[in-house]
Amino acid sequence: MTRGKLFEVAKELLNRELLDKDKCYMLDCHTEIFVWMGRCTSMTERKSSISATEDFLRNEGRSTSTHVTLLTEGLETARFKSNFVNWPKKEELKLYEEGRGKVAAMFKQHGYDVKELLEDDHEPLINCRGTIKVLQVNSGEAYLIPLPDQSKLFSGDCYIVQYTYPGKGRDENLFYAWFGRASQMEDRVDALSHMYAIADSTRGFPTLAQVYQDNEPEQFFSVFQTLIVFKGGKSSRYKKLIAETGMPDETFDETKTALFRVQGKNSNNMQAIQVDQVSSSLNSSYCYILQTGLSVFAWIGNLSSTEDHELLDRMIEIINPTWQPVSIREGSEPDIFWQALGGKTEYPKEKKVKQYIEGPHLFAVTLIEGRQRILKEIYNFTQGDLTTEDVLILDCQSELYVWIGRLSSVTSKEAHILGQKFLEMDILCEGLPQETPMYMVVEGQEPPFFTRHFSWDPSQAIMHGNSFERKLSLLKGGSQQSEVSVRNSWPAGSRGGTPEGSRRNSISSNGRAKSASPIPNVLGVISCTSENQLPYSPSPAEVKLFAGSSPQNGSSDDSLAFASSPALQPMVPPDNVRVDQVEGSDASDNLSIYPYERLKVRSVDPVTGIDITRREAYLSEEEFREIFGITKTAFYQLPKWRQNKLKMSLHLF
Structure with missing residues (x-):
């Protein structure tokens, strides 16, 4: 223009x-x-x-x-x-x-x-007055850090954070595996392994998270309330790396020059992060602490706020109460200040822009018998799209959630691998970094920072049975609740509802209904079938998720298959919901015949007056075989859960 x-x-x-x-x-x-x-x-x-x-x-x-x-x-x-x-x-x-x-x-x-937003206040979505335990990973073991030092992390190390907070009727557990920027891969693997082991020994199904330094979610900082991140490390592997490479050991001590950036929201969410002691590390948006061994300076950026100045005073008191800092405003620095930073150079003088983040995207990772996995985006999603037999991925761009249904046989460890593969693929071309915070959430134990992305109904989260049985119960007006099975027994109770101000995901940020995504509805399929596997007829929209994978040749190294795990198959739930209609091929002999397009759940010209729990029974034998890939007789001989899965994939319930 x-x-x-x-x-x-x-x-x-x-x-x-x-x-x-x-x-x-x-x-x-x-x-x-x-x-x-x-x-x-x-x-x-x-x-x-x-x-x-x-x-x-x-x-x-x-x-x-x-x-x-x-x-x-x-x-x-x-x-x-x-x-x-x-x-x-x-x-x-x-x-x-x-x-x-x-x-x-x-x-x-x-x-x-x-598509540009000003900074807003971030209120914690969980109770931040719980108890915290921090364990450092060293030489393959995890050691509990003494309480006075739990708020001090080193960028060369890895840590496990267990946060226990009061929920509704029971205590909830949230685990983080935190990877320092300079930490070693072996320590990262050990941190994840120990986190899984500790989580398995706790009551219930805790939420697990993986976070990297410099990419921590606000919830992580709210849990710590006060956090100091030092350069260097104490683990033996970090020390070994320093010795082998001859690199200088940057581990903090008060005899060295150190520069800390002070950041945070308030006294319950504040951090001091040690950065490179060069002038280019400064930013007018923040306040800094410069410790030179002989002097301590409190540097105040011109774009920092009054609240930032208060946090600066608090953090100096926490790092070392004996320090007597010299306060200097940006632009009035003495020569000794710049000398300690190696000379004055250019540095950012602007407020950082808060990037606009689009509404979240939900993907279903359907695990079909054998090793076949289908990744499919769900548009205008609701809580009802979280099907208990499946694993789903909620891409919030700044965070990633892997939701695990109770009737899925996927473990938290396997869900973590699925999430890693999803980040590598970057299907929506969002530029998702591998360091994106990732949560593993189990059905029935969804934390508020997950449920806020839905119009959440706690009663639906505690229903029992498979997906078909739950929908049938809702159609009949039932409100059956589940007796949630957990590793150790605890009182069953529902998670709190959606916090006020949360976003409904059936609409976009401007209040309009979401339009179709340019990405195909079914984004990919990976398979490794066996001779005994039921024939599967993908829709024309389906494409291979990774090059080199096919139903005949098996999945490639880039697939979502787990080399160390058996094939992932849905669990067969107990058949404890009674269905009034007869589930068999004989029951459809006298039924009227209708075309598939009119029998689908979202048909533009739906059939009325039929048994909506048995839509497939109204198909002709020929069209049934074309749609399902098998005969009606063979279909009704399948386990009920398998019937339901096939009907769900074909939009027949």
Whole structure:
């Protein structure tokens, strides 16, 4: 757009290089319009781009419901980037807070979906007054750290954090495996192994998490409340690496120069992170502590807040109560300050932009008999899509959740491997790093920071039976509750509901219904079938998830198969829900025949007056064989849970 007028730039094979930081652009996707604004454009240019877009829609006779999304350079959504060829994985962008706030406020007044948000307060989603235990991993063992030192971690080590907090009717456990930036791979493997072992010995099914230094979720900091991360390490493997490579040992002690960045939300969520003692580590958004051995400086950035200054004073008292710091404002530093940092150089002077994060995406990882695994995205998802026989992955971009159904035979360890494979694939081209925080959540034990992504009904979370039996119970108006089986018995109770302010995931952030994703509905299939496996007929939309895997040749090394685990198969639940109708081929002899398209659950022309629990029985023999790949007689000889799984995959219940 130039001076409020539109000029066509390109039609096909769009490249990122087409977008100039000094201009605004409109991308017409027919059902959706994107307005992209370069970071160097003025307020007038941005307002003109909005007016030009509105004129374009009127002149084209477009529907008034056409979705218009405004994007600022550097805050592009995955849907926008999917229209370009080879969009860069990472883009560094620096914006001043003042301009951001004014632009965002103006656009929101016009009712537009602005993909740029100001910082907001983060309230903990769980009770943060519980008890914490921290164990350090060293030489294959895990050692409990004394209470006074539990808030001090080293970047060369790995730790296991067990946090126990009061839930509804029982104590809940949350485990973290924390990997320091300079930690060794052997220690990371040991940390995960010990976390699984300790979790297995606790009551219930605790939530497990893997987090990397510099990528910790806010919930992790809220659990610690006060946290100090030092450089260096104490583990034998880290010390061995230092000795073998001849690298300097950066492990903190008060005789060395050390620079700490102070960050946090309040006195219940504050951290001091040791960074490289060079001036480029400074940022005007933060306050810093510089300890030189002889002097201690408290450096106050020009863009830091009053709350930041209070945290600075608190952290100095915690690190060493005997320090007598010299407070200096940015711009008034003495020469000795810069000398301690190796000289003055350029450093960031802007507030960091909070990146916009799209609504979460839910993927079903269906584990079919043998070693076949299908990955499928579920749009407009609800709590009801969490099927007890399956494993599902909730991609929140900044966090990843692997949800494990109670009737799935997948362990937390195997779920962790599934999550790692998902991050490697980066299906939605979000640039998900391998260091993305990952949670393993068991059905019936969902923590509030997971349930907030749904309109959560606790009563549904504690129903018993397989998916078909649960749906049948709901159709009959039943409200059966489960007696949740756990490793050790504890009183059954439901998890709390969705916190106020949580987002319903059937709508996008601007309140509109979610539109279809450009990613195919069924994203992939991996299989390693046996001769005795039931024939499976994938829908035309299904594609292979990884190159080199096929039903005939088995899964490749890149597949989701676990080399050290047996084939994952759904467990057969006890058949304890009575069904009034006869489940057999003979019962369909006198039924009317209807086409498959009218029998599907979401048919545009549904059949009425049928038994909705037996939709498949109304198919003709020929169409049944075409859809299911087997005859009706063979189908009704299958175990009931297997029948239900097939019907679910074909949208027949």
